[in-house]
Amino acid sequence: MSYAIEFSNSPLxxxxxxxxxxxxxxTLPYWAENGFMPNGSAIEGFLANGQAxxxxxxxxxxxxxxxxxCAYASKQGWLKDAMHKVNQLDNFVQQHAQIDDxxxxxxxxDNQDKVADPSVDLYDCAFFLLAYxxxxxxxxxxxxxxxxxxxxxxxxxxxxGSSAGWLEGSYEYPWRRxxxxxxxxxxxxxxxxxxxxxxxxxxxxxxxGLFENxxxxxxxxxxxxxxxxxxxxxxxxxxxxxxxxxxxxxxLLLEYHRYTNKPVSHYCLTxxxxxxxxGLSTTNGNQRLLFDQVDLKSGQSAQTKRCWPMTEWIKxxxxxxxxxxxxxxxxxxxxxxxxxxLTHFVNPQHPALYVDQLNSDNQVINASAPASTLYHLLxxxxxxxxxx
Numbered sequence: 001m002s003y004a005i006e007f008s009n010s011p012l013x014x015x016x017x018x019x020x021x022x023x024x025x026x027t028l029p030y031w032a033e034n035g036f037m038p039n040g041s042a043i044e045g046f047l048a049n050g051q052a053x054x055x056x057x058x059x060x061x062x063x064x065x066x067x068x069x070c071a072y073a074s075k076q077g078w079l080k081d082a083m084h085k086v087n088q089l090d091n092f093v094q095q096h097a098q099i100d101d102x103x104x105x106x107x108x109x110d111n112q113d114k115v116a117d118p119s120v121d122l123y124d125c126a127f128f129l130l131a132y133x134x135x136x137x138x139x140x141x142x143x144x145x146x147x148x149x150x151x152x153x154x155x156x157x158x159x160x161g162s163s164a165g166w167l168e169g170s171y172e173y174p175w176r177r178x179x180x181x182x183x184x185x186x187x188x189x190x191x192x193x194x195x196x197x198x199x200x201x202x203x204x205x206x207x208x209g210l211f212e213n214x215x216x217x218x219x220x221x222x223x224x225x226x227x228x229x230x231x232x233x234x235x236x237x238x239x240x241x242x243x244x245x246x247x248x249x250x251x252l253l254l255e256y257h258r259y260t261n262k263p264v265s266h267y268c269l270t271x272x273x274x275x276x277x278x279g280l281s282t283t284n285g286n287q288r289l290l291f292d293q294v295d296l297k298s299g300q301s302a303q304t305k306r307c308w309p310m311t312e313w314i315k316x317x318x319x320x321x322x323x324x325x326x327x328x329x330x331x332x333x334x335x336x337x338x339x340x341x342l343t344h345f346v347n348p349q350h351p352a353l354y355v356d357q358l359n360s361d362n363q364v365i366n367a368s369a370p371a372s373t374l375y376h377l378l379x380x381x382x383x384x385x386x387x388x
Contacts, residue, residue: 015338016384022342023349023381028078030352031374034084035357041065041090041096041113043105044185048367050350057116058109061124063093071138072378076385083139101304103128103150106276107169108244121169123180125155127375129187137194148191152203161264165210165228175226175234178215182248189255193358201259208256211249211267221270222278222296223249239297243279243290244309246271250316251383256322265323272316281305287362288336290342303360307345312360318383338384 002217034052036045042063044056064346067089074082083183096113097105099120107124108117110222128151136146159166165181167173188204191197217224223246227239253264272315278293291301317334321327344362347353354373357366 012335012338013388015335015342016388018342019338019384022346023377024076024078026352027354027374027377028069028073031091031371032073032079035066035371036085036088039092039113041086041092041211042089042371045368045370045372046350046353048347048349048355050347050353053368054112055112058113058310059124059372060097060105060107060123061127062126063089063097064124065129065372066133068127069374069378071131072132072382075138076381079362084135086139086141087134101150102154103147104154104158106350119169119171120158121160121171121180122166123169123183125151125159126183126187129184130190133187133190133194137190145195162274164214165207175237176229176231177227178210178223179245181210181215182245182252183210185252185256189252189259192259192326204256205260208262211253215249216267216271220296221274222246223271239295241278241294241296241307242292243275243294243311244292244306246275246279246280247309247312247316250275250318251312254319257323268316269322272320275313275316279309281360286336286340287339287344288361289358292357304365305344305358305362307341307354307356308376310337310341310345311373311376314341314380315383318387322387334384334387341380343371355357 005107018149037043043054044058045053047053067086070079070082070085071078080229084225093105096109097115099105101170105124105128106115106117106122107119107121110116129148132144132148135141141142155166161167165176166184168176168180174185185207188200188207191198192204212226215223222241224233224238225240225245226240228234250268253268256262257264275290278294281289281291289305291312292304292306292309293302314334314337317330317337321330321334324330344358345354347355353369354377355364355367356370356373359365
């Protein structure tokens with residue numbers, strides 16, 4: 001499948017054209033050629049010099065994210081052998097990380113593809129469900145749909161929490177987090193969109209209830225991240241908020257509204273405004289980037305800025321523009337976010353790649369390109385193309 005887009009000369013459409021050109025003609029081809037090992041597995045990322053990082057351990061969630069990336073690239077007409085790459089990834093994780101017949105996988109492999117951490121991780125599970133949704137939607141892969149049903153049955157049987165939600169994994173962890181539940185929410189919505197099977201919307205509804213009753217702080221209008229095992233706010237990490245996650249929830253809530261008509265506008269307006277009020281860095285005028293973290297109690301930010309929160313700002317701003325009576329401020333934000341992403345997070349030495357993190361002065365402090373970030377970039381691209 002290939003497509004053609006007609007662009008006008010509006011600043012936002014020019015920015016989207018730049019993003020589309022960079023990802024479709026440069027970034028994705030570089031990944032397709034250099035981002036996979038001979039055995040079909042995805043690398044963990046690229047080093048600052050543009051070389052594949054073959055010495056790193058392999059997080060199993062990266063294999064799932066790259067399944068999604070291949071499916072998305074196939075949908076856009078960017079990757080001709082996408083199904084072959086997906087099958088190689090699938091065979092790799094089954095051979096090296098599969099745990100019995102549960103549909104679950106070990107958390108981490110070493111650089112020799114031996115199991116380094118046999119734990120089952122909820123975050124990993126969420127991304128396999130997302131990958132299966134896209135495999136079914138793009139390739140009509142019935143086996144992926146079978147694996148999605150197998151995996152959710154195992155999640156329910158093995159990871160169901162005693163007081164709403166699911167456990168972090170098969171291991172002891174000092175906190176419970178909203179983050180893996182957010183990605184389950186995303187996966188359930190994708191599975192519902194692909195299948196129209198109401199059970200997936202039911203699972204999404206469970207997490208929406210958690211959002212309303214636990215994750216969302218109604219007093220301060222922010223998203224909380226860390227909790228005790230009975231979903232009370234953590235005393236040690238409870239004041240940490242992440243603007244990127246707040247933007248991510250704006251987009252997710254508006255997706256949920258599309259399928260349920262559930263009123264979410266009040267949450268989205270507040271989260272969006274608070275993410276910018278707390279987390280937006282305006283160094284040197286137009287250099288507008290989102291901080292990684294902010295301490296709600298002290299108001300101090302981490303000062304560092306990663307690539308992926310910018311992609312979530314793009315998604316949130318365009319989704320808000322689609323649903324709010326006055327779209328113009330959000331469309332302008334989308335332009336700003338895209339332009340700043342392309343200004344600050346493209347690797348100047350290897351322009352097909354992105355860099356991971358900047359410091360307070362917007363200087364690169366981590367020039368590696370994690371594989372996990374490609375998923376964020378492609379999701380932002382999807383929202384931008386949908387806007388056009």
